[in-house]
Amino acid sequence: MPEATLRPGPEPWEYCLYVPNDPRAVTVSRRTLRLILTLHGLIRLVDVAELLVTELISNAVRHTKGPAALRLRWSEGVLRIGAWDADPAPPEPPVPLDRMAELEEDGRGLALVMAGADLWGWQPLSAEGNRGKVVWCELGAA
Template sequence: MTEICVRTSELAGVVVATPVGRLDLSTYAALRDGLLKQAAAVPLAIVVRLGPDFESASRAMLAVFTTVWMRISQWPGVPLVLVAETEEHHSDLRRSGVTRHVATATDLEATLDRAEQPPLRRYRRLTLPKSLVAALIAREEVRVACAEWELPGLVDDALLVVSELVENAVRHSGSEPALRIELRASGLSLAVRDDNPEPPVTRSAAQHRGLDLVGRTSVAWGTMPSYDGGKVVWAVLALGPRR
């Protein structure tokens, strides 16, 4: 059985990920989830170095990078850049079609210089208690954020969504959830991290509305593994009127 690992380092808020090993059907999920976990920590950018210690069983396997790009485009909105350090990798990425979606470069230093430019975004972070009062605290934090960022039209939807996300985490994870509220050009994102890696419970007898209400209220929502072994459940609200 083949193996793959992802060596990571951080430079001024940018994660540099270097896959080592062979990418094939047996290692596809490991590489995908490893990069998603790095994105869940919300770095300024993720730069993936494809050097001589990385190989792909076929060009089709390189679609893993397009999958990661698609998963993180709505949340957390972290830029993904591939640095092809060999001519073979550069050619394979281009011929596979990955470069139509994912930014690709050949110079790591120049890529880092561009990636270290901080994006225009505002955010607040808060660790919540492991009790149902967590939802009340989260609602107040969201209310304050919407007031400071002049988003009166989003308050009601944001309060509804954060309540569902936090209550779900408290009821089903048994851990202290962490809330991240972030404003960027693409929308207002609400994300809750907990220690349970299992997918969130979308509906239960004790939770009549459930996360299906989050789906109807937001323009996008989903879940992804967190860097520390848990998960992050997130939702994005449009800044303009919903259609």
């Protein structure tokens, strides 16, 4: 019986897509994500990743006045999705999943991110908060 050889996962990579403050940026971000994941052989992550990107970029465009950016990074079997915006204010805390039915359409975004991602968080991009923030989440390949 031949020995099974371990195949290394895809090599690490990183992409950044800058988008204007425009509702169409969500569709552009989602389609860009699908293309990147497909080209890197990570099609199994597309459906969940598209939902996460939709929520993150929607928040960045809806709740800020400036441009935004989609950041994607693959390393060691983990996809990190980040949405940068120019507003240094922290995102609203996610609503607990058991209260989502009480909400209208607004206010569900980070709760969906929390439910769909393996890990999520946010960070300001400077000590004074004048370079905005990144709200991010991670998906494992398993």
